[in-house]
Amino acid sequence: MLEGVRKAVERLLKGSGAYEKAVDQFVRDIQRELLKADVNVRLVFDLSRRVRERALREEPPPGVSRREWLVKILYEELVSLFGGESEPEWRPRKTPWVMMLVGVQGSGKTTTAGKLALYYGRRGYKVGLVSTDTYRPGAYDQLKRLAEQAGAMFYGERSGDPVEIAYRGVKELASRGAEVIIVDTAGRHGEGEEEKLIEEMRLMAKRIKPDEVVLVMDAAMGQRAGKLAERFHKAAPLTSIIVTKMDGTARGGGALSAVAATGARVKFIGTGEKLEELELFNPRRFVARIMGMGDIEGLLDRVKTAMAAQDLEEAADDILKGRVNMRVIYRQLKALRKLGPLSKVLQMLPLAPLPAKVTEEAASLGEEKIRKWMAIIESMTYEELDNPEIIDRRRMRRIALGSGTTVEDVKELLAYYKALKAMAKRMRRDRRLLRRLGIDAG
Template sequence: MAFEGLAERLQATMSKIKGKGKVNEADVKEMAREVRLALLEADVNFKVVKQFVNRIKERAVGQEVMKSLTPGQQVIKVVNEELTELMGKEESKLAVADKAPTVIMMVGLQGSGKTTTAAKLANHLRKEKNRNPMLVAADVYRPAAIDQLETLGKQLDMPVFSKGTEANPVDIVREGVEQAKAENHDYVLLDTAGRLHVDEALMDELQQMGDAVQPHEVLLVVDAMTGQDAVNVAEQFNDQLPVSGVVLTKLDGDTRGGAALSIRAVTDQPIKFAGMGEKIDQLEAFHPERMASRILGMGDMLSLIEKAQTNVDEERAKELEKKMRNADLTFEDFLEQLEQVKSMGPMEDILSMMPGAGKMKGLKNMQVDEGQIDRIEAIVRSMTKAEKQDPKLMNASRKRRIAKGSGTSVQDVNKLLKQFEDMKKMMKQMSSMGGGKKKGKGGMQLPFMR
């Protein structure tokens, strides 16, 4: 999860003050000191930290907190609001041209993930916004970049305009935009060259390309893993180019979060997207208010709902719900549900969006074992169609065959069958309780929670 270390520190700090019936200046001072240390350890720019902590202290000792019936919770509200403000207050959406196509120029240093991000953004526009984008390969200095973009284009079944490594990049972007117009593409994404560092030659070329096509967006791609270096690069680009927004890559990695919390304050440019993984669909619109809530352990149900809406077939979900109510669920249905959940991303990320999940994950027995999910899937896939429909068919020899085919043990197969039957019984009980029948005394517990 992004900001994991920072989130743990801030959540621990907030939990100390949350339940306080009274909050005095000494409490606020201690909380501010811990917040300051947490942010500095997360590699947040020291000037940004100083301003942030001063604003919290000023508001936390004000009338809105001290006179509140729940001052501890009011302090957390203040921290949440200031954290949101620090990252940009609200989502910053992409520009839309009055007359298509909207031209987006991707800029950044070599190795920041610019080429992959261009393809991810094109995929996002098509999948999430129902747009018809085209990619333009304008990095003539790195042949691998052109090959990479063309490969990604084939993978996405998306057109890529390229003229090879001999053409002038200014001509490439100009002709690429003209072709996008002719083919009625509503977005065109320009993958430009990067360097190992910011230099005059790079900036001159980017400015010439910008003058040639007049982009509606200039998105700076920076690697969140580089911490303060990412902020310094953003500041240098922003000083010399009309940057309109930032895309942070590798925000899911072992990053301390400092770049995301500093870039907006240092450059005054919004973070528009965040790369949350290596897969082509792992690019998210950046919502400061949702990210602040996740950092403070309040969850992010809106993003979770959006993920579900994107990855889950609504009609099929209704059919499965009906089967669950009638306890008619088969292993084929179970496998389908498992695939839909996996398509939403790693379970750790999904759980991190649920309110209070941070504390739950701190418990060893609540850790998500992705390997166990894979083993369950392997067992179900080793069953015949008849066995998936009717698990009662399974005798000792069938179980041995399934265990061998899935690389597991007969005990693993028996355990899954038992859990599946328990789950169906629980569904039946819940359905009858909903119908007005007498409730059992002991309540119910999911088999996977034992």
């Protein structure tokens, strides 16, 4: 998915032509990528409708192009789908706090129960684990061992009615002072009888009235996640979701469907087999992962850099063609300011030999100078912008005053202008010479 989204974003940002067409193309690209990542179809279409609507309606702030803005819109829509910017609340609102874990066999319920025990234990809560899985041999011992490792209390019965075991477990652990009680359940009921499993979850939820019903799902679960979540949800309304095995290759696209189908929030993600490997869910990071980007903020930065570099090149091109005036310099400065650290700038540029020289010259300017010079240019009249030669001492004083700088600063900028102009002239002459000599300078 990494490649697909990145390519779509790249194409969007590099492209020219009608914006509306670009939006259509982008939305189509993203739709395809989300579907590939097993996100539920209806969800994909709802999301893309919102993205398209916003893309056509919203005006980006100054300094950000409509196309850049569109990338940000997609990111925001995905993040808001996952609960917005804020981290989920993990703290119990009362004690004892009872969490019932549900999910299919192998999704990681038992492991996650142990992880939660450690997580809450480390945050000062007395935790108790209840084993109700009487179907899978070894389930009891597995959870008991995890409870010991996490320093949590344990209750379990090797056989009997899981619903009643759960009830007795919660009661007993509560009486022993447990503040957080985690009930692990079976994931399979005899011969793959999902109906019975779901019915058992319904009865258990009714009997123990958990504060949270947590769906534990494997990140690799694809399209099926939505349907499955819905079925559990009908039996025992889900309040939260934990996505396990996020350390694997799967990106957890299925979680999108589960969230959409139930309205439950993703609270934690499992990132390994070890007990410590549980993280509070962070929507932004998760979306970045789903989008196949380590860090979308980084991408947005890179996007800006790329765009600024392009501006810079265009300015350099103008300069080379002889259009050296204050407007061109302003564009150059603006691009430079957006670019930030200058070492990166030069790496970014597809260094066409001649414009690069012009660019390098500009790249040696400091941040402070760029800011000053932009203020100076902003204080110039149209006439002065197009024809800086007319700027005499009197005009310099006016410009300095208007921009909060000194005459010296204005002089310095004018000297830069002259140097740039001379350099451009020299380059054009060299080029002509090369051409006369039959050498193609590009």
